[in-house]
Amino acid sequence: MNNLSNAKSEDTRNRIFQAAAELFANYGFERVSIRQICEAVGVQKPTLYYYFKDKETLILEMIRFTQQIVQTVRKDYVDCKTDFLEKIRGLLYGRKYFVETYPHFFRFYAMLHLFSTTEKVRAEMITLMLPLLDEFGAILVQGQEQGYIAPDEDLEMLMQTILGTLNGLSMRKFVFQEEAAFSDENLQRVFDFWQKHLFLNPKKRG
Amino acid sequence: MNNLSNAKSEDTRNRIFQAAAELFANYGFERVSIRQICEAVGVQKPTLYYYFKDKETLILEMIRFTQQIVQTVRKDYVDCKTDFLEKIRGLLYGRKYFVETYPHFFRFYAMLHLFSTTEKVRAEMITLMLPLLDEFGAILVQGQEQGYIAPDEDLEMLMQTILGTLNGLSMRKFVFQEEAAFSDENLQRVFDFWQKHLFLNPKKRG
Amino acid sequence: MNNLSNAKSEDTRNRIFQAAAELFANYGFERVSIRQICEAVGVQKPTLYYYFKDKETLILEMIRFTQQIVQTVRKDYVDCKTDFLEKIRGLLYGRKYFVETYPHFFRFYAMLHLFSTTEKVRAEMITLMLPLLDEFGAILVQGQEQGYIAPDEDLEMLMQTILGTLNGLSMRKFVFQEEAAFSDENLQRVFDFWQKHLFLNPKKRG
Amino acid sequence: MNNLSNAKSEDTRNRIFQAAAELFANYGFERVSIRQICEAVGVQKPTLYYYFKDKETLILEMIRFTQQIVQTVRKDYVDCKTDFLEKIRGLLYGRKYFVETYPHFFRFYAMLHLFSTTEKVRAEMITLMLPLLDEFGAILVQGQEQGYIAPDEDLEMLMQTILGTLNGLSMRKFVFQEEAAFSDENLQRVFDFWQKHLFLNPKKRG
DNA sequence: AATGAATGAGCATTCATTCAT
């Protein structure tokens, strides 16, 4: 009974969470009302408040959940690789996985929502993003160590270039609704472009 | 008399316009109420409605105004140049000018607002953005003709890389509040990076 | 010039008047805004206020104008007749003329608007209606004198019956949109019914 | 618990309903604001919206409620009688009961509000009124069968005459605020007038 | 004779949220 009850409860909570994510992703935080979320789930408003303190909490929990996805993805697609180029490739395919598996949650991660939200939400997102940037910086240093990046390279620019393109791809998918944005062909094209323009071929060394 | 009246009227209208732009830029369209705008300007609500049909019209007019800025900037910073590299440099400095002169309006141009707005607004912005992408494509072709870009280059990737970086700079300024994002030093750094990684040195021709 | 100006002025005033009458008749006093009237006429709001003190004045003037119609009609269709039955017939055809010539103004005369308006308006209408009822009473007395009505007839009931039917006809036309309500055939039918049921044949006298 | 809650809820809902009816009856639909209704009841605006979707719904529910009254009255005062004259008398006393028991709701039934309302409301009222007219027609046919009405009588005119008088009485009460309009003496007077002028004495019976 | 610009007061409606149950 406890289990059942727990399961049911967890289910309700999760249904609210998912519905809210989808609605927020489609219409933006401000344009979605508690009522709409509840209608989508089929519960009454006090039920939502039973699980989530208030509307802002909902979005904060979403950001944290998203952050877990990001970390898992990073672990599975980037950290487990040793070769720098494989990490870079993992970056692309990890984003693809994220964007296709959790499309609603992706939007909260995407920097794009930093505009037009509460200061609290903004702060939370920045807090979560900065370490990611640092980690990415570390990867680039590894790239240098592995000889894929020249020692005198401007790493900051390199980072900006790569992240800018990643975000560009996301925009093509979500804003311009270009379905092929994350197709394997396109990702390969991006990878080729990067390899050709941004990275060295370390084999020469040997 | 006519002049005075016109001037006064134009002034009121413009003050509403500017105040709305600033508020929208800071808090987002949904979180700014008509009342707030009016209080910021010091007029009553019907006055705002005298000049603007409704709230959505306000934002649509802002988008169009922004579009004019974009076009003017492009003319002054890019189109008037002949050398491809100068055009690219103009792209950077034009963006700097835009971002620093009309910071509020920049946000409407930035893709960032494409999320979480009315479908009407979204449609309007996409309509305005697509030709800009085309024009930029044409510039890259010129770059090829001038020998700055290899004939077999993947122009689409090149475009995405450059625009992604531009948007990244804007994000650094507006989201991370990094004032130096558009400093001359930084722009030069970006330019150097591009020149080194993305463009050829056409002197070989001669 | 004075004449011209006067004429033009009178014209504007009249156009406002007519447009307001039509709109009021169609949608009711409360649901028609000054703006709507002005848009229908093609003038600005202060112009309306130049001719009419306020919205209530507009409707009061309409009531008075309507009253003039009523009086003219009564003169032309009833008073000029000497035979009682001709007066009654005139009542029917006068109403027909009114209803078809000034359909918009008829509605203000019709008691129907006594509901749901300002107390001032209500009072004005009652003031204007009471004498009409008196006059009609006098006609019935004439009918008695001419032998069309029995000396012991309940004149009040008679009046109520006739007026009730007249109003019923108007309702059929305006509420149920029954075009034939005031057709000559129908009026004749009403007249026949009255003659048969309500009035005597005075010829017996002679 | 359920009962208590239900009772309380039903009470609030009903208080809103009654207050709205009274206000609408006195001032007309357009001139009564949601706020006024709420103040009269002593609840906040969202409470009203909890029970009624919007203002138009309020009036539509009122019309339907009124229609139920009408049907009950008809059943109790007219349908249960067998003699035609008793039905006619029931018509008068049923109207009296209605007008005196539910004065506010009477006004919605009275045709008078057909003017100057939403098309939706108008349509609803017409839909509800037409069958009533038909039923009344059937009663007149029964009158014919019982010998109170000549076989060649113009039944339509007869109906119009009777209904016109009924409406006239209502007008005297509500517009001219003549309290005696529905006094027993007056109703008897009406009945006598009808009997004398409109109906036969079905000698066959005796 | 006519208007452009402005307003104070009010509208219907919706918001996020709470409390007793």
Next chain:
DNA sequence: GATGAATGAATGCTCATTCAT
């Protein structure tokens, strides 16, 4: 674990009206 009933505050928007010109 869930809800029916209620609310204070705010929303976008419109009203009749005025004043200087």
